[in-house]
Amino acid sequence: MYSQGKSKRDSRSNSIDLVLIIQILILLVAVVFALFPVVWIMSAALNPSQSMSSQSVIPPLPETRTVTADGAGTLLNIASPDGTRVERSAGMILLVEIDGEEKELRAPKNGYVQNIRINVGETFAEGDALYDIGSSYLINFDTLFNTERKPFVRWLVNSFVIASITSVLTVMITALSAYSFSRFRFAGRRSLMVFILLVQVFPNLLAMVAIFLMLQQIGLHLPFFGLNTSGGLILVYVGGAMGINIWLMKGFFDSVPRDIDESALVDGCGHWQTYWRLIFPLVRPVLVVVGILSFVGTFNEFVLARVLLRDKDSWTLMVGLWGYISDNFARDWGIFAAGAIIGALPTLVIYLALQDQIVGGLTQGSVKG
Amino acid sequence: MATLALNEKPKRSAFDARTLLRLGVTYIALAILDAMALFLVYAFASDGVWELAITVGVITLIVNVINLRGDLYPLRWISPALALMGLMVVFPIIYTVYVSLTNYGDGNLLTKQQVINRLAQEIYLPEGGKVYLWSLYQEGEGNFALWLTDENDGDNYYFATLGNFEAVDSIDPGADLPEVYQGYRQLSRGEALRASGEAQALVFGAAEAPIGIASRKQAGEFAQRYVFQPENDAVFDHELQSLFHANYETGQFENDEGNTLLTGFISGIGLENYIRFINSPALSGPLVRIFAWTIGFSLASVASTFCVGLLFALLLQNKRIPYRKAFRTLLIVPYAIPGLISVAIWKGMLNPNLGIIPNAFVSLGLEPPPFFIDPGWAKFGILMINLWLGYPYFMLVCSGALASIPSDMYEAAEVDGANWWDKFRSLTLPMLLVAVGPLLIASFTYNFNNFVLIETYDEGGPPMADAGVVPAGHTDILISFAFRLAFGGGRGADFGLASAITIIIFALVAGVTLLQFRVTKGWEETSENV
Numbered sequence: 001m002y003s004q005g006k007s008k009r010d011s012r013s014n015s016i017d018l019v020l021i022i023q024i025l026i027l028l029v030a031v032v033f034a035l036f037p038v039v040w041i042m043s044a045a046l047n048p049s050q051s052m053s054s055q056s057v058i059p060p061l062p063e064t065r066t067v068t069a070d071g072a073g074t075l076l077n078i079a080s081p082d083g084t085r086v087e088r089s090a091g092m093i094l095l096v097e098i099d100g101e102e103k104e105l106r107a108p109k110n111g112y113v114q115n116i117r118i119n120v121g122e123t124f125a126e127g128d129a130l131y132d133i134g135s136s137y138l139i140n141f142d143t144l145f146n147t148e149r150k151p152f153v154r155w156l157v158n159s160f161v162i163a164s165i166t167s168v169l170t171v172m173i174t175a176l177s178a179y180s181f182s183r184f185r186f187a188g189r190r191s192l193m194v195f196i197l198l199v200q201v202f203p204n205l206l207a208m209v210a211i212f213l214m215l216q217q218i219g220l221h222l223p224f225f226g227l228n229t230s231g232g233l234i235l236v237y238v239g240g241a242m243g244i245n246i247w248l249m250k251g252f253f254d255s256v257p258r259d260i261d262e263s264a265l266v267d268g269c270g271h272w273q274t275y276w277r278l279i280f281p282l283v284r285p286v287l288v289v290v291g292i293l294s295f296v297g298t299f300n301e302f303v304l305a306r307v308l309l310r311d312k313d314s315w316t317l318m319v320g321l322w323g324y325i326s327d328n329f330a331r332d333w334g335i336f337a338a339g340a341i342i343g344a345l346p347t348l349v350i351y352l353a354l355q356d357q358i359v360g361g362l363t364q365g366s367v368k369g
Numbered sequence: 370m371a372t373l374a375l376n377e378k379p380k381r382s383a384f385d386a387r388t389l390l391r392l393g394v395t396y397i398a399l400a401i402l403d404a405m406a407l408f409l410v411y412a413f414a415s416d417g418v419w420e421l422a423i424t425v426g427v428i429t430l431i432v433n434v435i436n437l438r439g440d441l442y443p444l445r446w447i448s449p450a451l452a453l454m455g456l457m458v459v460f461p462i463i464y465t466v467y468v469s470l471t472n473y474g475d476g477n478l479l480t481k482q483q484v485i486n487r488l489a490q491e492i493y494l495p496e497g498g499k500v501y502l503w504s505l506y507q508e509g510e511g512n513f514a515l516w517l518t519d520e521n522d523g524d525n526y527y528f529a530t531l532g533n534f535e536a537v538d539s540i541d542p543g544a545d546l547p548e549v550y551q552g553y554r555q556l557s558r559g560e561a562l563r564a565s566g567e568a569q570a571l572v573f574g575a576a577e578a579p580i581g582i583a584s585r586k587q588a589g590e591f592a593q594r595y596v597f598q599p600e601n602d603a604v605f606d607h608e609l610q611s612l613f614h615a616n617y618e619t620g621q622f623e624n625d626e627g628n629t630l631l632t633g634f635i636s637g638i639g640l641e642n643y644i645r646f647i648n649s650p651a652l653s654g655p656l657v658r659i660f661a662w663t664i665g666f667s668l669a670s671v672a673s674t675f676c677v678g679l680l681f682a683l684l685l686q687n688k689r690i691p692y693r694k695a696f697r698t699l700l701i702v703p704y705a706i707p708g709l710i711s712v713a714i715w716k717g718m719l720n721p722n723l724g725i726i727p728n729a730f731v732s733l734g735l736e737p738p739p740f741f742i743d744p745g746w747a748k749f750g751i752l753m754i755n756l757w758l759g760y761p762y763f764m765l766v767c768s769g770a771l772a773s774i775p776s777d778m779y780e781a782a783e784v785d786g787a788n789w790w791d792k793f794r795s796l797t798l799p800m801l802l803v804a805v806g807p808l809l810i811a812s813f814t815y816n817f818n819n820f821v822l823i824e825t826y827d828e829g830g831p832p833m834a835d836a837g838v839v840p841a842g843h844t845d846i847l848i849s850f851a852f853r854l855a856f857g858g859g860r861g862a863d864f865g866l867a868s869a870i871t872i873i874i875f876a877l878v879a880g881v882t883l884l885q886f887r888v889t890k891g892w893e894e895t896s897e898n899v
Contacts, residue, residue, distance in 0.1 A: 023690060024691075027685075027690065027696050034761075037715060038702060044717070053723045055725070173453065180443045181447070189443075196454070200458070202458070203878075204458060205820060206465070206848065206875055207461035207464075207871070213468065217421055218409070220412070220416070221408070221412040235453070239453035242450050242453060246450060272391070300708065300709070329717065330720055333723075337717075340710045340714065343707060351701070352702075355698070
């Protein structure tokens, strides 16, 4: 299965070709296994009927249905003019009077109101076509971004803000520590490093109860860092990721030759100047990668965010998506799919772009969080 | 690694502008930090949250010492990280231990001091206190006010709004009430009756002499209901005329008849949570199964992801396979999708009535497996999803490790007449395990706490029928079970018990990690690198 010696390969070419074909077949099956869920969620996101029941791999064409009157009457008001997106049995479309009684006509399915055929004050007979309900391939995204009780845009912004600040702070603070561990020799240095690593064995996922209770108390006095705040969550993330990152970065600083900073120190530069003017620019590419990975990890974190953010407006994107899953999953499947694609995009792009760096990081023992 | 003695203070240069600026920035930053910390310490202390007061105090002190003493210069660089780790990692560990020794949970959410502070705000209408006849006024559709008549004192009139109380001079005692007074309108009898429920909950008048509605006719001056007596360590209830002693075993204020006040306080109960955890049949029954499944799940996950990952890595080693790079990229896609989203996609595909996988079974004329009803199938579903999530990791890791095995070793083996199985068994696998072994253990501990997968799949479901009041499910692992105890459902929070379970999980994980260090001689490596 692994690289064969050249001489053997020539002498057994027939049987090896069969093996090769089997190997390629296995890989093809594997690719189908790997990609089918991805293809499936993309087709769900583009499914114009939004629900799980009517999904196929190739999204069906958007259907237009004509709604007819089930009795003769008069149109009193148009609540949802042409182009309005309506949800099944939720939004009122027309207010009519049938048999002397006011009646609200609601949407028979999700979609957009089109071609309202009568004007306010006009009468219609039973069976007359009143309006059409159509859909589009992008209706899931439209619903996702424009549902007031599920403020997706806000969640997206929260996620980006939290992940950006966390990654910048993490890189800045850990780089300082790593520089010190790499360049200074002081009493207790080794024990401090071991301590930092050991403490990290206790994942802060396990301490979620304690962290929850602590933020609750802090929030009573410093509202900006309590439960339901980005500030509190950022502190938890930055503090929690410190240990591993310091070790990782110390390795990078160690790889920068010491001659560079020694000559600078001899020239009368202080440590701060040496660090900021000389060493920092040298390790910047690595810091950027670490920062991006920290961004992705934070962006995708879900457990602590769910525990600490109780208020809908403070949610991150992942907590919001979890809300879709736990709510009415089959009905909102298409909307969830649209959200999932947007939520997965940053990670997907970054992981595929940074494949090789990540492989390097993996073999140093960091596990995807 | 060359160790250069750079054991130094920064060179004391002359006090030029830049040094002054730097010192200024340092001191200002420290001063702001100290001010905030001092405020927090004071606030926590007055709440009786001593553990946080002490933690914040100690951390701030350490940061100050490090930054003010010249000989601790190298630590200055580390102090932000140390402070954050102290607050967000070290303290939560200690705090978890502490909470596990208390009755912290619903009904006991506040410290004793916080309960006392809160009780001090409770008021009641004492018998024999000052009493008025009341009439309800309202400002438009907004705030209410009370017109008060003091019958015992010559029918003097008073007017009490929310926050203000004044004697009415402009209207003679005993005269008819005005229809409108200071912008407030007198409500009719019917209106007043309808609004009385809302008005009864309000506190009128000035803060030092609050007034409230006592009955249909009478309003009266409130008094503080509960007074804490430090010498008795008890709260006196003036309304019931009864003394409630603090009972530290239950965390309640309790009187002699055994009645308790509504709010309990957090109280140390020793190892009670651990004992409850081990002894209670309702807990330990499910617990044994949850523990067994946690181990089984972690082992099966590691084994399946490693085997499949290794298989793909071996296949991708073959240089004759076309488009190897493309295959690799496509195969790591599952790894590049956030875990929560991946599990949710699978959950949708497995949806009992509408999901594509059950539908595929139906269209083949087969009964679809009950992925969310039958415990066995639920576990199978979880393992299948975890295989999808996890194999790319081992594929990548094994690819790296395989590439580093020198090819001349294979050539030597071939000269000896070894077939591919011999080579795999006695050459590839041992070499690979040296590199990948620690990662297998890390993956085990990762899956041991793979909360996202379990929680997203079915929140631990299907529920165990015989678990009783304990919210346990057949696919629950320890961490998700602890989560459910702490934050779960309608049963109410039991932070104490959840923390006890957390500590037990930590002990297990720490044991495994220690084993890993032992096995991989991690300590030696660590010391070499330092």
